[in-house]
Amino acid sequence: xxxxxxxxxxxxxxxxxxxxxxxxxDSLPPGLDESTIxxxxxxxxxxxWLLEYRLKAYxxxxxxxxxxxxxxxxxxxxxxxxxxxxxxxxxxxLDSLDEVDPELIETFEKLGISLDEQKRLxxxxxxxxxxxxxxxxxxxxxxxxxxxxxxxxxxAVKEHPDLVRKYMGSVVPYTDNFxxxxxxxxxxxxxxxxxxxxVKCPMELSTYFRINAAGTGQFxxxxxxxxxxxxxxxxxxxxxxxxxxxxxxAAVVELVALEDATIKYSTVQNWYPGxxxxxxxxxxxxxxxxxxxxxxxxISWTQVETGSAVTWKYPSCVLLGDDSVGEFYSVALTNxxxxxxxxxxxxxxxxxxxxxxxxxxxxxxxGQNTYRGLVDVKKGATNARNFxxxxxxxxxxxxxxxxxxYIEVRNSTAKVEHEATTSKIGExxxxxxxxxxxxxxxxVSMIVNGFCKEVFSELPMxxxxxxxxxxxxxxxxxxx
Amino acid sequence: MSGKKENSMLEIKGLCxxxxxxxxxxxxxxxxxxxEVHAIMGPNGSGKSTLANVLAGREDYSVDxxxxxxxGIDLLELSADERACEGIFLAFQYPVSIPGxxxxxxxxxxxxxxxxxxxxxxVDPVDFLELVRSKMDLVGMDEKLLHRAVNDxxxxxxxxxxxxxxxxxxxxxxxxxxxxxxxxxxxxxxIVAEGVNALxxxxxxxVVVTHYQRLLDYIVPDHVxxxxxxxxxxxxxxxxxxxxxxxxxxxLQADDAxxxxxx
Numbered sequence: 222x223x224x225x226x227x228x229x230x231x232x233x234x235x236x237x238x239x240x241x242x243x244x245x246x247d248s249l250p251p252g253l254d255e256s257t258i259x260x261x262x263x264x265x266x267x268x269x270w271l272l273e274y275r276l277k278a279y280x281x282x283x284x285x286x287x288x289x290x291x292x293x294x295x296x297x298x299x300x301x302x303x304x305x306x307x308x309x310x311x312x313x314x315l316d317s318l319d320e321v322d323p324e325l326i327e328t329f330e331k332l333g334i335s336l337d338e339q340k341r342l343x344x345x346x347x348x349x350x351x352x353x354x355x356x357x358x359x360x361x362x363x364x365x366x367x368x369x370x371x372x373x374x375x376x377a378v379k380e381h382p383d384l385v386r387k388y389m390g391s392v393v394p395y396t397d398n399f400x401x402x403x404x405x406x407x408x409x410x411x412x413x414x415x416x417x418x419x420v421k422c423p424m425e426l427s428t429y430f431r432i433n434a435a436g437t438g439q440f441x442x443x444x445x446x447x448x449x450x451x452x453x454x455x456x457x458x459x460x461x462x463x464x465x466x467x468x469x470x471a472a473v474v475e476l477v478a479l480e481d482a483t484i485k486y487s488t489v490q491n492w493y494p495g496x497x498x499x500x501x502x503x504x505x506x507x508x509x510x511x512x513x514x515x516x517x518x519x520i521s522w523t524q525v526e527t528g529s530a531v532t533w534k535y536p537s538c539v540l541l542g543d544d545s546v547g548e549f550y551s552v553a554l555t556n557x558x559x560x561x562x563x564x565x566x567x568x569x570x571x572x573x574x575x576x577x578x579x580x581x582x583x584x585x586x587x588g589q590n591t592y593r594g595l596v597d598v599k600k601g602a603t604n605a606r607n608f609x610x611x612x613x614x615x616x617x618x619x620x621x622x623x624x625x626x627y628i629e630v631r632n633s634t635a636k637v638e639h640e641a642t643t644s645k646i647g648e649x650x651x652x653x654x655x656x657x658x659x660x661x662x663x664x665v666s667m668i669v670n671g672f673c674k675e676v677f678s679e680l681p682m683x684x685x686x687x688x689x690x691x692x693x694x695x696x697x698x699x700x701x
Numbered sequence: 702m703s704g705k706k707e708n709s710m711l712e713i714k715g716l717c718x719x720x721x722x723x724x725x726x727x728x729x730x731x732x733x734x735x736x737e738v739h740a741i742m743g744p745n746g747s748g749k750s751t752l753a754n755v756l757a758g759r760e761d762y763s764v765d766x767x768x769x770x771x772x773g774i775d776l777l778e779l780s781a782d783e784r785a786c787e788g789i790f791l792a793f794q795y796p797v798s799i800p801g802x803x804x805x806x807x808x809x810x811x812x813x814x815x816x817x818x819x820x821x822x823x824v825d826p827v828d829f830l831e832l833v834r835s836k837m838d839l840v841g842m843d844e845k846l847l848h849r850a851v852n853d854x855x856x857x858x859x860x861x862x863x864x865x866x867x868x869x870x871x872x873x874x875x876x877x878x879x880x881x882x883x884x885x886x887x888x889x890x891x892i893v894a895e896g897v898n899a900l901x902x903x904x905x906x907x908v909v910v911t912h913y914q915r916l917l918d919y920i921v922p923d924h925v926x927x928x929x930x931x932x933x934x935x936x937x938x939x940x941x942x943x944x945x946x947x948x949x950x951x952x953l954q955a956d957d958a959x960x961x962x963x964x
Contacts, residue, residue, distance in 0.1 A: 648761075649797045655781035656757050656791050657811035657867065658818065667810060671801030671850075 248307040253300055255279065258406055261306050265375050265409070268382065278395035278405030285399045291562040292591045292623060295504065295531050298469060303438040305407045360424070368417035371426055374442050377413035384415055388446055392475035392512045392539070400471040401508040404440045408473070411441035416451035416482070425681055427456040438469040445475070447482035449515065454485040456684055468493075470529075472507045480515025480542065485523070487680050488536075489688055492528035497586075499558025502530025509536035513545030516571070521548040523679045525688040526561060535593065537566035540574035540602075547576040550676040554669075554692060555588025555620070564594035564625075569602035569635070578609040581673050584620035585696060591623040598635040605635045613643045614672050616665070616696070644672075666693040709770070710735045710875055710906040711756075716767035717931075718755045725751040727931035728767070733875070736903045740917055740942060741910045743928030744950040749910045750794060752928070753879040756908075757791040758784045771875065785811075786818035788874035792864040792881050799851040804863065807851045808833065808870055815871060836869040840896040857884035858893075865896040876900070877908045882916040894919030914946035929953040 249260055258279055262272040287298065364371050370381060377385050395405035412428040428443065447453050457474075470492060476484050486509075495502025505528075511520035522536040532555075538547030549565035567576035582590040596607045613622035626639055646668050654664035670677070670689055677685045711733040718726040725748045733739050743749050755762045756769065758781035769776040776784060799807065813823040824832065837844060840862040852860050861881055868876055878897065882890055897920050901907065909920055917925075917939065925941040926933045927950075934953055935941065 644800065647797070650799055652759055652781060653793065653797045653799070654807075654811075656785050656793075657807075657871065658782055658785035658814040659811055660782050660814070663810070663814065667802060667807075668799060671799070671806075674801060 248304050251302050251304050253303070253305060253407065257305055261407060261409060264306065264308075265378075267375075267378060270386065271378060274390070274395075275406050278402050279407075281396055282399070282402035282406055285402055288399050291533050292589070292593075292625075293531050293533065293560040293562050295560070298504070300403075303469060305438060305440070306409055308409075364422075364424075367420055367423070369420060369422055370413065370415040372413060374408075374411035374413045374444065377444075381413070381415070384446065385413065385444065388444055388475065388477055389442070390475075392477060392510050393473050393508050398508060400506045401473055404442065404471050404473045404508070407438075408440045408442045411472070412443045412445075414443075414445040414453065414455065416447045416453045418448040419450045420448075421451065422453040425454050425456055427458070429458045438471065440470075441472050443472070443474040444477075445484060445486070446477045447479065447484045447518075449479045450481040451479075452483045454681060455487065456681065457486070457488045458491070458687075468502075469504045470507065472509075474507070474509040474536075476509075476511030476520055478511065478513050478515065478518035478520050478545075481517045482515065483519045483521075484511060485521045486511070486536070487684055488522075488524040488526070489680075489684055489691065490524065490526045490528050490532070491691055493530075494528050494556065494559050495530040497557045499530065502559070503528065505529035505532045505534065507534040509534060510539065510566075511537070511547075512539040513542050513547060513571075513574075515545070516542040517544045518542050519546040519548075521546075521550070521679070522565065523550040523676065524552070524563075525673075525676070525680070525691065526551070526553040526563060527691050529561075530559060532559075532561040532563055534563050535565050537568070538576065539568045539570065540576065540605075541570045542574075543571040544573045545571055546574070548679075549576075549578045549580070549594075550679045551580045552583070552673045552676045552688070552692070553581070553590055553592075554583040554696070555585070555590045556696070557586040557588065559586075560589045560591075562591040562593055564592045566595040566597065567607060569596075569598040569605040569607070572601070572603045573605070574602055575606040576608075578607070578611070579675050580609075580611045581676055582611070582613045582622055583616070583669055583672070583692075584613070584622050585616035587619045589621045589623070591625065593625040593627075595627040595629070596637055596639075597627075598630040598632050598637065600631045602632050603634050605632065605637075607635075607637045609637075609639045611639075611641045612672065613641075614669065615643065615645045616669075662693075665696055669696060708735055709733070710737075710772060711776075711908075712768075712770040714768045714770075716752075716755070716769060717765040718751060718762050719765055720751065720762055724765070725762075725931055726755065729928075729931070729933060731926065731933065733906045733908060735874075735906055736901075737924065738901065738907045738909065738920065738922045740920075740922035740925045740939075741908060741928055742912070742914075742925060742942060742945060743934075744953065745912065747928040748931045749912075749928050750879055751931075753791060753877045753908070753910050756784075756877055757781060757789060782814070783818075785871075786815050790868050790871055790873035790876045792861075792868060792876065792878040794880040794883060796852045796855075796860045796864055798853040798855070800853050802851050803848055804851050805830070805833065805847040808867060811867070812870055833866070833870060836866055839869055839899050840865045841892050842866055858886070858889035861885055861889065861893050862896070865893055865900075869896070869900055874904065875906050875908070877910065879910045880912065881909070882911055882913060890916065891919060914942045917942045927953070 249257060258275050262275060361372050393401050395402045414426055416422055445455060476486060478484050492503035492505055513520055520538050524536060526532050536549060540547050547567050553561045553563050555561050565578055578594060580592045582592055584590040592611045598605045611624050615622055622643060624641055628637055630637060651661055651664050669692055677688055680688055709732055713729050713731040716726055716729040729752060741749050751762060755764060764777055809829045816823055842862045846859060881893060909922060922939055925937055925939060927935045
């Protein structure tokens with residue numbers, strides 16, 4: 222088999238998670254107005270303050286424009302065609318996994334997300350979000366013994382309204398951007414996590430998002446609060462069926478780290494990327510931001526972005542507390558017609574704050590990959606430090622890599638470093654590997670994995686292995 | 702030490718090959734038996750490196766005519782990685798660098814690919830390191846190079862030693878050394894050549910492609926072939942190489958003129 226055929230074979234490999242689960246769902250008709258929001262709120266039996274919040278966000282959203290500045294080309298979204306609420310039936314309060322629809326359990330098994338007791342062995346607690354609703358959370362009881370709250374966002378609204386009210390929108394206000402406003406208006410569920418002072422969360426917490434129903438948008442919110450001297454590591458995974466339409470995923474993630482707290486947030490994003498001609502796929506427009514509120518707190522984002530037709534996200538850190546630390550490690554891979562415009566914002570406000578940015582972009586096929594980042598050192602951020610490294614790798618000659626690093630420094634004691642490289646996997650490298658017995662497929666994946674190594678080493682072990690496999694599966698395009 | 706064995710390792714008949722429409726090889730016949738060392742010499746542009754690359758299965762080269770039998774199989778049917786797994790090793794004239802992949806990881810991946818192909822069990826990192834260390838002395842290579850990225854920032858000499866190290870670890874049946882002497886000073890040349898000599902054995906054939914005779918002072922060939930304009934113009938024993946050293950390649954043109962070569 223020639224190299225070209227081999228690459229074609231890799232390219233033609235189907236999206237592994239493209240199946241549809243046959244469950245009955247309870248959905249609102251497509252369309253968005255105030256009554257849609259009232260219906261979502263009443264179906265979720267929400268308190269009045271939350272409905273008011275939603276409506277304020279909606280009214281603000283109406284005044285905003287769909288942003289056009291990202292370096293992506295996409296179809297206009299018709300917001301009246303989207304189904305804003307879809308929940309698997311029967312919708313009732315679940316007391317244990319036994320009550321979850323077996324079809325759903327099977328779906329998550331297929332995805333390699335075991336919701337049952339086996340997961341105890343690997344020490345991961347999972348909150349599974351299917352379409353818009355959290356269907357199951359494992360290990361909540363065990364975590365509760367330590368005072369850790371982990372479960373669905375709607376659950377938290379009912380059980381811990383004070384915490385939710387205090388922090389929701391405090392990092393990403395609904396006025397922040399178009400999609401954050403939309404999310405605040407129509408979000409349906411998501412995950413909530415609170416780690417009490419001094420507690421080191423003993424297991425990885427994980428949310429698994431699955432879009433299933435056709436025509437739906439997924440709008441979930443995640444809120445994680447790490448109280449003083451606490452530590453938590455959080456994982457997020459996502460998949461969706463193959464569909465010809467573009468489905469919108471507009472999530473909001475807010476992280477709050479108080480004094481001496483550490484939050485590590487890892488994402489392996491594998492939404493359906495669309496087919497080779499760019500038909501279908503998820504529009505992944507997500508606002509993720511954390512605030513290092515207390516002194517010496519730390520927030521670390523690690524993301525592996527291999528899916529979605531269009532990815533548009535900038536997991537960011539506001540470094541408010543003195544000596545706080547922000548980190549961003551990213552691998553973004555675009556194939557076929559995929560586009561990604563991703564990066565981070567590090568806002569240095571406190572003294573001696575430091576941030577690290579390591580971004581690895583891989584473009585193949587006709588994929589377009591953009592790094593866009595902002596390092597913003599405010600006036601009071603004495604002795605702030607930043608190190609940024611942005612590397613791009615090209616496979617073939619029809620793809621593109623772009624870098625837009627913005628640096629704003631208003632304090633002369635700041636030290637900001639930026640390094641960037643662009644490389645290409647050449648036929649020579651592939652032939653060299655072939656000549657040593659390594660197949661083209663393995664050679665490409667070895668070279669790409671080597672390129673991403675610094676980021677993978679930041680992922681929890683189990684996720685790192687998954688990420689490597691995912692990259693190998695996602696690689697397609699021509700070499701040379 | 703050889704030449705008496707009857708079984709052919711490599712049998713090339715009437716091989717014609719071209720690159721991007723330009724014909725380079727114009728009918729090569731070559732018979733290499735197990736355990737033999739053959740030197741392919743010739744002026745620049747005569748097709749030496751093309752022959753090496755065609756045998757290794759490089760895609761940019763198209764084979765237009767002829768056959769290549771390797772241990773009884775049709776070599777031209779196999780992809781480059783299958784040929785490598787079948788025991789063909791090419792020491793590159795210009796080894797490429799692969800940033801981000803450590804030399805040790807690369808070599809272990811290669812070794813395990815070859816072993817999988819042969820239905821042998823994979824070698825774990827500990828056993829691998831032991832194996833590599835035992836081979837490193839052969840080429841006088843610093844262990845530090847194992848942990849650097851493949852050929853990345855290596856000196857010319859380090860790259861060539863690395864090629865021979867890979868050869869020692871992968872244990873090929875047929876090794877093709879493409880201008881292994883180029884870019885080496887005399888000390889490095891000697892060390893590399895000693896490494897190659899240590900790898901000579903009854904079951905292994907070696908084809909040495911070189912422009913200069915000096916490498917053949919160290920790696921003494923059983924047969925010498927002179928390539929000119931894509932064909933083997935002369936074959937002989939090691940004395941042919943010495944003759945070339947004295948007279949240069951100009952006589953080839955004279956021969957061509959006599960033969961009325963119009964290619």
